Amino acid sequence: MASTNRPADPLAKGTIATAKQGFRDLFVWDQRVVVRNDYGEEHCEWQRPEPLKNPISLFAQLSLKDWLYFLVGFLAWTADAFDFHALSIQTTKLAAYYKQSNTNITTAITLTLLLRSIGAAFFGLAGDKFGRKWPMVLNMIILGLLQVATIYAKTFQQFLAVRSLFGLFMGGVYGNAIAMALENCPVNARGLMSGILQQGYSFGYVLAACVNLGVGGETNTWKIVFWVGAGFSIAVGFLRVLFPESKQFIEAKKAGHTQKGSGAFWAETKVMLAKEWKMCVYCIILMTWFNYYSHTSQDSYTTFMKQSKHLSSAGATRASILMKSGACVGGTILGYTSQWFGRRRTIICAALISGCLIPAWILPTTERGLSASGFMIQFFVQGAWGVIPIHLNELSPPAFRSSFVGITYQLGNMISSPSAQIVNAVAEATMITTSKGTKSPAYGPVMGVATAIIAIGIAVTTAVGPEKKGRHFEEAGPIGASLEIPKDIDNGSITEKAGAETVEIADTKRNDEKV
Missing domain, CATH: 1.20.1250.20 (MFS general substrate transporter like domains)
Structure with missing residues (x-):
């Protein structure tokens, strides 16, 4: 699909709102598509469906x-x-x-x-x-x-x-x-x-x-x-x-x-x-x-x-x-x-x-x-x-x-x-x-x-x-790979929470940056 660069409302939150949005979208020819940018952020946009491609050309895309x-x-x-x-x-x-x-x-x-x-x-x-x-x-x-x-x-x-x-x-x-x-x-x-x-x-x-x-x-x-x-x-x-x-x-x-x-x-x-x-x-x-x-x-x-x-x-x-x-x-x-x-x-x-x-x-x-x-x-x-x-x-x-x-x-x-x-x-x-x-x-x-x-x-x-x-x-990576790793700026350490475990990783660059 070629992007039309037309932003769409994000996917609805809540059961009733999702049902209403989904039903309305059935009667809109352009399709609400979830797009992911280079930073991993997702947003929705309206895209017009491209004509179906030759199946042989689609097969050829696979190595x-x-x-x-x-x-x-x-x-x-x-x-x-x-x-x-x-x-x-x-x-x-x-x-x-x-x-x-x-x-x-x-x-x-x-x-x-x-x-x-x-x-x-x-x-x-x-x-x-x-x-x-x-x-x-x-x-x-x-x-x-x-x-x-x-x-x-x-x-x-x-x-x-x-x-x-x-x-x-x-x-x-x-x-x-x-x-x-x-x-x-x-x-x-x-x-x-x-x-x-x-x-x-x-x-x-x-x-x-x-x-x-x-x-x-x-x-x-x-x-x-x-x-x-x-x-x-x-x-x-x-x-x-x-x-x-x-x-x-x-x-x-x-x-x-x-x-x-x-x-x-x-x-x-x-x-x-x-x-x-x-x-x-x-x-x-x-x-x-x-x-x-x-x-x-x-x-x-x-x-x-x-x-x-x-x-x-x-x-x-x-x-x-x-x-x-x-x-x-x-x-x-x-x-x-x-x-x-x-x-x-x-x-x-x-x-x-x-x-x-x-x-x-x-x-x-x-x-x-x-x-x-x-x-x-x-x-x-x-x-x-x-x-x-x-x-x-x-x-x-x-x-x-x-x-x-x-x-x-x-x-x-x-x-x-x-x-x-x-x-x-x-x-x-x-x-x-x-x-x-x-x-x-x-x-x-x-x-x-x-x-x-x-x-x-x-x-x-x-x-x-x-x-x-x-x-x-x-x-996306394997399960457990996408947990956020917050950084403690005050003491220059990184705290990685993985269930009940907490790992302190020293920031070795902190002193170099001060110098």
Whole structure:
């Protein structure tokens, strides 16, 4: 964006004022952008969006090293999604294997989502404190080992226990992967790269569905899909070992943003929470809507096609693959478009269009019809999601990009964790007559009503929220590096407060200056 040098009012303070300002800004074509000067000071100005640039030219702005960081982050997020969807797309197989209902099997999905926020907090703070590399390596290898442990779970109780533990470590992937991938991208390429990056989730679903299609519909074949997922995760972990620490994290330290003791780390964390708690709450609410959005519209869709539309296992899997291919395309295109159209406007339009497509999504009875309608609705569902990685990075406190993004995302996951279980329970308690005259759980109506409510919720929440498009968050140092160091002029010492610690540093230049 080229600056118009037109100053804008600063970002509003207070919940009501922020909501009013955010809603008004939706109807102003020029965008309120947070600009950071050479002294680290931020101000707002109105900027007119530039026409979208050729994607090839945006790709060319990334160096080879930038691409490597991005691809490793993308693969980590893809492997994470593969491991999760290895369960959700095989619900009926696992129900037969453990002799449980579909609703009982989805308890594992609920437990996984419920515990992801704990892993996000631990590994996110570790990523912001120590760097992106080793927390991600540890995450990916343990995820692979837990996939293997799932295969050897003999009882349903063991299966649930392993999936709960899986959720703890799964939660740590998103924040570190997103921060590492996007902080190395040029500012005007971030919308496009955000859209591509987020679709690692959909791509992981597509890969898991392809493997599931390849192994066939026999009950015990679910284990093969989990073996593939285990190998994928462990391979990404070892791949990350081969690359150095994130460039921006290293450069921040070289520029003088040295990490201080644990006292400074927790002191700055407390300061951030005191200052940004409203932003934290807002992002958690937004991520709760978004996680309901994706899980409600996809986790039970394969089961819906099998039981309500009478598709074969292979036919339902093929339709699921095409559905998530639409997600990959939509997320990339709309994430790219958000660089010109604005983050919030893109999310709102995508959510409302997806709501309008719901009848076409659940009414078809053939594989082709369900594939086409699934493609279109996921184009807009994941199109809205494609904006989220960069939108959250821009809203987050700069030093906390890994932990803030990961924790808010996973807390939203935790709150929305019963989504698949709720859909299955309500659907199984409500029977409808299918096109073949048989009784079937009402998966279609339940998913349709729930998705419509969620789409409206996303549109309203986004409309009254803030936007900090174009923010230079990559210039911030690690947590604990930005605490102010006041100087005592009278005695010529510097007092550095880091938690409970106080360090007196003598000013050796004082006598020289007097001379």
